[in-house]
Each structure stands twice: as structure tokens, then as C-alpha cells.
Amino acid sequence: MIRQALILLRKDLLLELRGREALPAMLLLAGTTMVVLHFALGQRSVTGGTAAGCLWVTLLFSATLGINRLFVAEQEEGGLDAVLLTPVERTAILLAKATTLFIFMVALELVIVPAFALLLLGPDLLPTLGGLIPTLLLVDLAIAAVGALVGAIAVQSRIRDLLAPLLALPLLLPALIAGAKSAELLFAAAGPAPIPGRWPLMLALYALVFGLLGVALYDYLLDD
């Protein structure tokens, strides 16, 4: 199954490398969101809760774009039927899709987090990295688990592009809460404060629950 997932993952990443459909759009949206936030808030730099909010809004909006694109190739080119015709396990498809989204998010953050530090963030980024990187990775896991599930639900419908963000945003809110509470402490004006254990724990649990839901439900979603 891992081998099947790796083959599918390679296909998705290759498609993205050649077509460049999702990531550039995600990057552009994230960049634009930061400019919008600068003018909407009317502030040159942000700290604490506002900084955390700006970062997560930017990342979450870009994530919905990524979730939207996750199944586009499959749907528009009829690739999904081809994949389903092969004796591949549904869980392998889920794993491949979730990993694709995870990689998209990490790639996005590699560019966007430094850009955020340059453009908007008040406090220095470097001392926060120790807490920020694990938090980002955990949120990415949650986004990957929820996104792979939502993408597969939305792709069934005629209004896929409308539904994916509408479904994904409320489902990701608990992850956003945990992420924002952690980042708020990290971006505090007085310097990063330690994060209480319940937030990373909640993020991990959230990713786990949605991962399991995906494993249980993918069989029914992609079954024709």
C-alpha cells in the first residue's frame, strides 16, 4: 500500500512540477492576502494575537486553494476513473492526496513565513522558530487530513470550487484555534512564551481523528 501511495504521490507532484497549477496560485493568494491585511488593519507591523491571526488567515485561505486543486486533474481529465480501474487501495489514494497537500503547505510556508516576517511581523522571527516550526507542521498535518477528505467530498459535486472552501474552513476552525493560540504566545511583543501542551496535543489529535475518518470513509467516496 505504501508503494502504491508513493507512486500516486509521485504522479501528483510530477503533475504539479510540469503544470504548476496549485502552488503558484497558493503563493500569490498568500502574498495578496498579506497586502490586504496590511491595509485592512492599517498597521505597519503586528504582534501577538493579531500577528497569529494574520499568519493563519493567510495560510488557511491558500490551503483552501490547494484543497480545491487536489482532485482537479482527476476530475477534468477523467484520471480518477483510470486510477480507480487499477487495483489500488483507496487508503493509498488518501495517503497520496494528503501527502501532496502536506508538501504543498510546507513549500508554501517556506516562502510565506519569511515573507510574513519581512512584511508584517513586529517581533524577530528567529527566536520564535523553535516553537513555530512544530506548530506549523502539526497544523499542516491537520490541513492535509481534513483537506484530502473534503477534496474527495467536493469533487463529487457540480459546484466543487464553491464547496471545497465552504466545507474546509469550518472543519479547520478547531485547528486554527489551536494554531492561533500557540502562535499568539510565540509572537508576543515581550518575546516568545512557552506553549501549553494542550494546543499541540489538540492539533495532533485533530489530525489523527480526521485521518482515521478518511481511512474509514474513502472506500465509500471513491467507489464506482
Place this chain on the structure above:
Amino acid sequence: MTDAPTVHGRGLKRLAIATTLTLGTAFALVFFWTPNELDQGFVQKIFYVHVPMAIVALCGFTAGGIFGFMQLRTGKRVWDMRSYVSIHLSLMLATGTLITGSIWAKAAWGHWWVWDEPVLVSFLIVFLLYACYQPLRFSIEDPERQARAASVFAVVAGAFVPLNFAAVRLAEAYTHPRTLGTTTGGMPGTMLFTFLLALLGMTLLFVTLWKYEMASKNARMKLASVKRRIENEIAQGGAA
């Protein structure tokens, strides 16, 4: 599925009468029997509508998830119908909950909406998520696919509800009355009795409406199939 209408329609009349009596009595008690709460006065009485609606809506969403799970397990369309009707009715109750909650918040705290209020915020998030159920459902034409996607959504959203409540509660300060936790102990007997009666009435209302809509949906489906058969027969008769 041929006997489904009789199953869903059975006892509907008695149930409707029981619902009217229970809810009517409960509301009469609310106005004429229960004391005015010292702190909030008359406004607090909205509690007898607001809290039962919220509880029944959340139970209805959960039931929708369980029915959805049954649909996925058995592949029978009737489970999907049950899930759909549950969620659809709960969505209406949830709208009512948000409106009455807002009125209560205005009277009790002076604002229509209070953000540092975990129950309110969680409920709004759950409402926003379930509001996507119908757009999702009706944008899928193939009935089999529709039933499956809607059921998967019902299961996912059903699992999301408790997680979401836990997450929001962890994040916010406490101001909402702990309806079922601490207050029950401090609630006078008259209030508790009336509240439980209102809750029972609201549950009965939900069950009645649910059965009614199921019976009507089944009847409509049966009618459509009978019509189709007659049309076929006429067409064949015409050909012969």
C-alpha cells in the same frame, strides 16, 4: 421499501396530539407557573425554548450522522433519507437556537452577539458547516453518488461537532450559564420540571415532524413510481 410509508406514518396522529399537549402544557407552565428569575427577570424564560431547541438540534445532527453511517453500511436509500430529514430539521432548529440565543444575549449581556462565549461560537461554526449540507447534496445528480457523499458528510460533520465544542471551549473564557452542569443543582423544582417538559415537547416535535416528512417523502416516491408504471403501460398499450 414498499412498507416504508406505513412504518413512518404509523402512530403519527397520536404522536402529533401528544406533541401539542406536551409543548402546550410546557409553554403554559413557562408563563403561569415558573417564577421569574431574580437576576434576569422575565427574559430568562426564553431559556425554555432556546435550550431544548439547541439540545434537540445537536441530537438531530448526531442522529443524521448515525443514519448516514447506516446508509454507508447497508447501501439502502431509506437510511440516506432518514439522515437527510434529520439534518434538515436540525438545521431549522439550529437557526431558531441562534436567533433565540441572540435575543437572550442582548437582554442578559447587552449585546446581540458575544464572541468570548464558547457555546454560542461553537454553535455558529456547527451551523455554518451544516449549512453546506444541502448545497452539497443537491449539486450531485446521480442518486447513488448523492446518497454516498451526503452520508459521508453527515458522518464527518457528526464527528466534528463534539471536537469543535471541546476546541472552542478550551480557547475561551466561561460566561455562558452551564445549563446542564452546575445550574441544574441550583434550579428550583418548578423550573427544572418545566424545562424537562419543554425538552420532552421539543423532542416529540422533532420526532413528529421527522416521521411526517419521511412518510410524505416515501409517499411521493411511491407515487412517482406508480405514475411511471402507468405511463409505461399506456405507452405499451398504444404500441400494441
